[in-house]
Every structure is written in C-alpha cells, then in structure tokens.
Amino acid sequence: MSASLLAVGALSTEFKTDQGRFRAVDEVSFSLEKGRTLGIVGESGCGKSVTALSIMGLVPSPPGYIVGGSIRFEGEELIGLTTERYQSLRGNRMGMIFQEPMTSLNPAFTVGDQIGEAIIRHEQVSQAESKRRTIELLRRVRIPSPEKRYDDYPHKLSGGMRQRAMIAMALSCSPDLLIADEPTTALDVTIQAQILELLAELRAETGMAIMLITHDLGVIAEMADEVVVMYAGRVIERAPAAALFASPQHPYTIGLMGSIPRLDLEQDRLAAIEGQVPNLVSLPKGCRFRARCPFAVAACAESDPPLIEVAAGHEAACLRAPLEVA
Amino acid sequence: MVAVAATEDVLIQRPSAFRRLLRRKGAVVGLVVVVVFVTIALLAPWLAPYDPIATNFLLVRKAPSALHWLGTDEIGRDLASRLIYGARASLQAGVISVMIAIAFGVPLGLLSGYSKGWVDSLMMRIVDAFLACPFLILAIAMAAFLGPSLTNAMIAIGLTQMPIFVRLIRGQVLAVTVEDYVEAARALGNPHLRIAVRHVLPNIVAPVLVQATLAIAQATLAEAALSFLGLGQQPPEPSWGSMLNVARQFISQAPWMAWWPGLAIATVVLAFNLLGDGLRDALDPKEV
Numbered sequence: 001m002s003a004s005l006l007a008v009g010a011l012s013t014e015f016k017t018d019q020g021r022f023r024a025v026d027e028v029s030f031s032l033e034k035g036r037t038l039g040i041v042g043e044s045g046c047g048k049s050v051t052a053l054s055i056m057g058l059v060p061s062p063p064g065y066i067v068g069g070s071i072r073f074e075g076e077e078l079i080g081l082t083t084e085r086y087q088s089l090r091g092n093r094m095g096m097i098f099q100e101p102m103t104s105l106n107p108a109f110t111v112g113d114q115i116g117e118a119i120i121r122h123e124q125v126s127q128a129e130s131k132r133r134t135i136e137l138l139r140r141v142r143i144p145s146p147e148k149r150y151d152d153y154p155h156k157l158s159g160g161m162r163q164r165a166m167i168a169m170a171l172s173c174s175p176d177l178l179i180a181d182e183p184t185t186a187l188d189v190t191i192q193a194q195i196l197e198l199l200a201e202l203r204a205e206t207g208m209a210i211m212l213i214t215h216d217l218g219v220i221a222e223m224a225d226e227v228v229v230m231y232a233g234r235v236i237e238r239a240p241a242a243a244l245f246a247s248p249q250h251p252y253t254i255g256l257m258g259s260i261p262r263l264d265l266e267q268d269r270l271a272a273i274e275g276q277v278p279n280l281v282s283l284p285k286g287c288r289f290r291a292r293c294p295f296a297v298a299a300c301a302e303s304d305p306p307l308i309e310v311a312a313g314h315e316a317a318c319l320r321a322p323l324e325v326a
Numbered sequence: 327m328v329a330v331a332a333t334e335d336v337l338i339q340r341p342s343a344f345r346r347l348l349r350r351k352g353a354v355v356g357l358v359v360v361v362v363f364v365t366i367a368l369l370a371p372w373l374a375p376y377d378p379i380a381t382n383f384l385l386v387r388k389a390p391s392a393l394h395w396l397g398t399d400e401i402g403r404d405l406a407s408r409l410i411y412g413a414r415a416s417l418q419a420g421v422i423s424v425m426i427a428i429a430f431g432v433p434l435g436l437l438s439g440y441s442k443g444w445v446d447s448l449m450m451r452i453v454d455a456f457l458a459c460p461f462l463i464l465a466i467a468m469a470a471f472l473g474p475s476l477t478n479a480m481i482a483i484g485l486t487q488m489p490i491f492v493r494l495i496r497g498q499v500l501a502v503t504v505e506d507y508v509e510a511a512r513a514l515g516n517p518h519l520r521i522a523v524r525h526v527l528p529n530i531v532a533p534v535l536v537q538a539t540l541a542i543a544q545a546t547l548a549e550a551a552l553s554f555l556g557l558g559q560q561p562p563e564p565s566w567g568s569m570l571n572v573a574r575q576f577i578s579q580a581p582w583m584a585w586w587p588g589l590a591i592a593t594v595v596l597a598f599n600l601l602g603d604g605l606r607d608a609l610d611p612k613e614v
Contacts, residue, residue, distance in 0.1 A: 058512055062443070084517075091514030098506055098513075106507040108528035118514040169514065 004031040004072075005209050006055070006177055011069035013047075013054045016062060022280035024050040026233040027069065029307075032226075034176065037203065037210040039224030039241065041217060041256070045277055047233040048213045052179045055211075056096055057086045074176070092122040095170030099182035101162035105154035111138075111165050112150030118172040137168040140205075141198060160191035164198070171202065178203075179211045184219060196223055217256060221245060229253050232277055232288040235307060239314040249316035251293045287319070295320050343532075346608040353604020359597035367413040376404035378411040379562040387580040397582040400572060408564035409586050415565035416594065419480050419549030419558070420542040426484025427491050428538060432527075434488075435495025440503060440522045449492065456489035465548050469557040476549075476565070479558040483548045487541050494537055498530035505529075532609040539605055543598035550591045566591050 013025040025047040032038045040048050053059045054066055057078060071078040073094065078086070090096075098104045106114060115137060116130040125133070131150065138146030141164040154162060163183065170178055180199065184192035200223060203210055212223055220227055220241060227244045229237040229252065237250040248254045255273040275292035278284060284291065286301040293300065299319055307315040310322040347353050366373060376394075382402035390397040396405040438449040456464070468482035502508065503526060511525045552558035553567025561568060566587040573583035 056513055058509065087515040087517055089515065090512070091516070096510075096513040098510060100506050103506040104510045106511070106525055106529070108525075117511075117516070121520075122515065166510070169510070172514075 005034045005074060006211070007031040007070075007072040008051070008055065009070045009072075011051065011054055011071060012067045013050050013059055013064060014067045015064045017281070020281045023067075023233050024064070024280065025054060028228075028230070028233075028235050029069075030226075030228045030235065030238060032177070032209050032211060034209055035203065035207045036225045037212055037223050039220035039227045040211065040213045040230060041215060041220055041227060042230035043215055043277065045280075046230045048215075048230055049181055051230075052096070052181050052211065052213055056090060056094065056179065057081065058090075058096075088122070091118040091170075091175075092173045093175055094177040094179065095173075095175040096179040096181065097163070097166045097170045097183050099185050101159050101166055101186060104166050105157075105162055107154055110151050110153055111157065112152075114154075115165065115169045115172055118169060122173045134168075134172070137172060138165070140171070140202070141165070141168045142194075143168070159187055160194065163187060163191075163195055167195075167198065167202070171206070174206060175208055177209050177211065179213070181213045182215070183212070185214070185216070192219075199223065229256070232283070233280060234288065234304075234317065236289065236317045237315065238307065239311075239316075243311065243314050247311075247314075249310050249314065249322055250289075250318045251295045251320075252289050253316075255292075255294075287317075343608050347604050350604040350607060352600045353608070356597040356600030356602075356604060359593060360601055363413055363594055363597070364417060366410055367417045370410045370414055374404075374407035374410045376407045378403060378407040378564050380404075387576060387583070389580075390582055396586050397580070399569070399583050400576055400580070405569075405583065405586055408569060409566070409590060412559075412564040412566045412569060412587065413590070413594075415476055415553070415559045415563070416546050416549055416567075416591070419476065419483065419565075420546035420594075420598070423480040423483035423545040423549070424487065424538050424541045426481060427487035427541060428534070430485070431488045431491025432495055432534070435492040436499055436522050436527065438492060439496035439499025440518070440526065442500075446496070450496070453489040453492050456486075457493070461486060461544070462548060462551055465552065466555065466557065469552050474557045474560060476553075476559045476563075479549055479552045482552070482557075483545045486548075487545065490541070491534070491537065494533060495530060498533055499526055502526050502529045536602055536606040536609060539598055539602035543595045543602065546598065547591065547595050550587075 008031065009029050010027045011025055011029070012023055012027055014021050014023050028047070028051055030038065040051065042048050050059065050064070055071055055078065059066060066079055069079070073089070105111065112131065112134050116134045119125060119130045119133055135146045135150055138149055143149050143161060143164050149157070154165070157165065183199070184195050187195060196219060199210060202208070210223070212219070214220060224241045227239055227241050228235050229250065231252050237244065237248070237253050244253065245257070248257055252273070273292055278288055278291065286303060287293070287296070287305055290296045290300045297320070305317050305319045307317045309315050347357075380403065382398070385394070385398045385402035387400055388394060388398045394404050394406065396409060399405055399408065434449065438446045465482050465486040468485060469479050472478035472482055508521060508525055511521050516525070549558050549565070550567035550570065553565040554571045556568070556571065559565030559568050569587040570584060573580070573587065576583055
C-alpha cells in the first residue's frame with residue numbers, strides 16, 4: 001500500500017468507570033488515502049466516535065485512555081504526541097465536524113469570529129486577511145450573503161446553516177483530513193442531502209480525505225469509497241463500499257442492511273437485529289455478535305474471530321465467512 | 327440556494343437582557359436607588375452643605391432643622407454632609423471588595439473547574455473550609471488581623487467573599503466545558519488557556535454578574551459592620567457604620583443620629599438586592 005494519509009493500527013481505547021474498565025475501541029485498524037472517503041458504520045456505542053476522538057487526541061481523560069496501537073498521520077505517530085504538537089495539527093491539518101450543529105457553535109461569539117479564530121491561530125494572518133478568508137469560506141460552504149452572516153451570532157442561524165458554518169470552521173486551514181462525526185444525523189432529510197453533496201464537492205475541490213462516521217448506511221452508500229463496520233468496539237468488516245453492498249460477509253452487516261427500507265422489494269416489516277449490544281464491561285467469551293447472530297454455531301463461543309480476507313480487499317471477522325448464500 | 331436561504335433563516339428574537347430587566351418593577355427601583363446613591367457619592371463635594379469633619383460646639387446634637395436638615399452629631403458636625411460623604415466609603419467598600427473577590431475568584435474558579443482532578447478537589451476542600459465559617463466572623467477576624475483602616479476592611483471583605491465566587495465559577499465552568507462548542511474549540515487546536523478564557527469565560531458572565539450585585543449588598547453591610555466595630559473607616563472620616571457606632575451612645579438623647587445612617591444602609595443594601603434579583607431573572611435563559 002502506498003503511504004497512507006492516516007493509518008490506524010490495533011488502536012485500543014479504554015474507559016475507567018465505577019463498574020470497571022471497558023474497551024470502547026478494541027484493536028481497530030484501518031487506513032485512509034488522500035482524497036478518499038472512509039465510512040465508519042455501526043450502531044450507537046460501538047466505538048465510532050471514540051475512534052474519531054482518539055485520532056484527534058480529544059478522548060476525555062480521565063476517564064478515557066488510549067492503551068495501545070498506533071495512529072500515523074502522514075507518517076507521524078500521533079499517540080504520545082506533545083500537547084503543543086497536537087494543537088498545531090488540530091484545526092490545521094485535521095479538522096472535525098460534530099453531530100449537533102445547534103450546540104457546536106459558541107453562543108457568545110459571532111460566526112465570523114469563530115471561523116476566523118483557527119485561521120489567525122494557525123497561520124498568523126492579520127484581522128483583515130482572516131475576515132476576507134472567512135467570508136470566502138462561508139461562500140464556499142454555500143451560505144447565502146456571507147458578508148452579513150459574518151457578523152451574526154449562532155442563534156440567528158438554522159441547523160443546516162450552523163452545520164455549514166461548522167464545516168467552514170473545520171475547513172478554515174484546508175485540512176488534509178476531515179473527520180465528520182454524524183454530520184447529518186441532527187438535520188432533516190433535505191438538508192442532509194445538501195450537506196452530503198457539499199462535503200463531496202469540497203472533497204473534490206480540495207483533495208482532502210474524509211472520515212465519515214455514521215449509523216446510516218444510505219449515507220455510506222452515497223459518500224464512501226471504503227467502509228469499516230464496527231460492532232462493540234471491534235472492526236467486524238472492512239471492504240470497498242461497492243463490494244460491501246454487493247456481498248456483505250458479516251452477519252451483522254447483513255442484519256444492518258436488512259433494516260433499511262427499500263423501494264424495490266416487497267416488504268411487510270423491516271428486519272430488525274434482535275437483542276442488544278453486549279455490555280462492554282463484561283464481554284462474553286467468543287464472538288461478540290454471537291448472541292444476536294442467526295448464523296451462530298457452537299464454535300462461535302470458543303474464540304473471538306479475527307478479521308480474515310474473504311475476497312480481494314474485503315475482510316470480515318466471522319468464522320463462517322465467506323457465507324455461502326443459500 | 328435562494329429557497330434554502332428563505333426557509334432556513336429563522337430568526338429567533340428575544341428582547342435584550344436590559345429590556346427584560348426594565349420590565350421588573352423591583353429591579354427598576356433598585357437600579358434607580360443605586361444610581362442615585364452613586365451620583366450622591368460622586369458629587370459629594372458639591373452636594374454636601376457643610377464640611378463633614380468641621381466641628382461646632384454651639385451645635386451639639388441638634389435635631390433636624392432648616393439649617394441642618396438631618397440634624398447634627400455629638401460634636402456639632404452636619405449629619406447630612408457626613409451621610410453624603412459616608413456614601414463614598416460605603417459604596418467604595420461594596421464595589422472594591424467585590425472587585426477583589428472577583429479578581430481572585432474568577433481565575434481560581436476557572437483553574438479549579440477546568441483542571442478537574444486533584445487540583446479541583448484540593449481547592450474545593452479549602453473553599454469548603456472558608457465557607458464553613460460565618461461570613462461576618464471571618465471578615466472581622468481578617469480585618470482585625472490586617473489592622474483597622476478602610477483599605478484593609480475592603481481587602482478583608484473581598485477575601486472573605488472570594489470562596490463564594492470560586493465555588494460559583496467552578497460549577498459554571500464544569501457545566502460549560504462539556505458543551506459541544508468547547509469540544510469544537512479543542513478540535514480547532516486551541517490551547518487550554520485560550521479555551522478557558524475565550525470560550526468558557528464569556529459564557530459564565532451572567533451568573534457572575536448576578537452574584538456580584540448581591541455581593542455588593544453584602545459587602546456594603548459588612549463594611550458598615552466593620553466600621554461600627556472600629557475596624558473600617560477611621561474617625562474623623564465619615565462612614566455609615568462608624569456614624570451608627572457613635573449614635574449608639576446617644577440613642578435616647580439624639581435618636582436622629584442613628585436614623586439616617588441606619589436608613590441609608592438599609593436602603594442601599596435593599597436596592598442592590600432588588601437589582602441582583604432582577605438581573606438574575608432577566609439573565610435567565612429560560613425567561614422570555
């Protein structure tokens with residue numbers, strides 16, 4: 001593989017709680033090339049967001065700690081990086097947008113101030129230059145009349161506009177990597193589509209890589225080149241997006257796809273995945289998905305299956321993969 | 327995009343905090359009284375009819391009259407003039423000691439709430455110890471330790487009030503640091519000090535402002551108490567507390583000597599309390 005922009009290897013992040021330690025992220029590995037989009041899918045609490053925070057060095061500590069693995073960003077190891085070095089990367093080389101646009105902007109400052117802050121901090125430009133570039137950014141994220149919005153306080157903007165402002169903020173220093181943590185979850189569907197379209201356009205314009213975290217397979221299908229499916233802190237399937245949708249190999253992925261409404265099939269009810277995500281503090285032995293898996297056999301209780309290649313570039317962590325489609 | 331602009335620009339307008347303050351009668355009364363007293367204190371040399379420390383043995387303990395409309399004290403000084411000059415000491419003590427409390431309380435509270443961990447625990451235990459002592463007792467003890475003067479009284483009151491601010495600010499900081507926009511500020515690579523000062527602090531100004539107003543009332547009262555005990559403003563300079571102290575000895579012969587400073591203290595303290603309550607309501611984000 002050529003030099004990746006981001007290479008995460010066996011990353012493990014633990015949290016200490018009163019009930020004990022639990023691994024929110026368990027030996028997660030993936031890599032991301034320049035100009036590509038990596039989708040990370042999974043249900044709530046599967047470790048998607050903690051993976052993102054680990055990369056950004058923002059895991060709240062205490063109680064969270066990165067306990068192992070490596071994160072290499074353009075060849076530089078991020079784990080154990082000094083605070084100063086990390087601060088010079090964040091917002092500059094890597095940007096992040098959050099799920100909740102309504103609360104992600106500081107109510108005490110104007111939109112322009114907040115976006116310009118990163119530019120001034122990382123590139124030591126003058127006030128006037130930062131203002132010019134901020135207005136340019138607002139225009140690039142398709143915010144109408146950016147000169148007026150520059151002086152607006154966040155409460156004057158709607159959710160979609162705020163998310164655009166957040167994207168502008170994350171893009172302020174032309175990052176190489178943009179981590180988007182559920183960027184459209186809190187928005188209604190028409191705005192969702194606009195934001196996704198905007199992200200795709202910006203990626204094409206700037207050549208940045210996007211790490212897109214979502215629980216929405218529809219978003220993945222639209223945006224991602226590669227997909228990582230996570231379950232209970234582990235990567236259980238990794239494949240190019242097309243291959244994943246054509247032939248999902250892990251029973252969990254199959255289950256996720258069964259729970260999307262489709263127009264081309266006659267369906268009475270959506271198939272749900274029965275049961276719940278196991279408690280990460282006291283994980284059962286064997287495969288984590290076993291209790292909910294319709295394909296489980298006795299051997300699944302023996303050990304946690306590793307990721308194995310089932311087809312070129314397509315890996316799944318299931319003893320029974322590749323599944324023969326009956 | 328035009329359609330988007332039209333549908334998405336939902337403006338939520340709320341009357342400004344100052345307007346909401348003006349809708350409250352109590353707060354307006356408080357504000358007016360405070361402004362009147364501040365004006366009196368500032369214009370004391372022009373408003374006072376006589377020199378506040380000039381004695382006149384022909385006019386000892388005279389009841390209110392046309393010449394001395396609030397009467398005179400035990401060595402013939404004009405009570406109206408002393409009251410007007412006394413407003414300076416009282417308001418100064420109220421405002422400056424609260425400024426001292428904020429000057430130390432804000433950074434310490436920010437440090438405590440932002441750093442969490444053992445620094446926070448240690449500071450909170452110290453604050454607990456301070457708050458365990460009754461306010462006035464602590465202020466008296468500290469003023470006695472520093473020595474009697476108005477400056478020392480202000481320092482003593484300020485330091486005694488500081489723990490309240492540390493505790494308040496720390497709590498507010500804890501609540502604000504978990505907000506998404508603080509996380510977003512970190513994701514932009516801002517250093518801790520900048521996040522604490524620029525992103526957290528402006529969002530906790532409202533409760534600090536309310537507490538400060540109420541603290542001014544408390545500090546004014548404390549200054550009167552300290553001066554009453556001889557630990558504040560030193561004679562012959564007038565202060566409401568020390569005027570009360572002297573009046574105590576003549577309460578049956580010249581009760582007016584006690585009326586005016588007592589009334590002035592009560593009015594100013596009440597006014598600041600009304601203003602503080604009004605501010606609290608006006609700045610409450612849940613109030614419309």
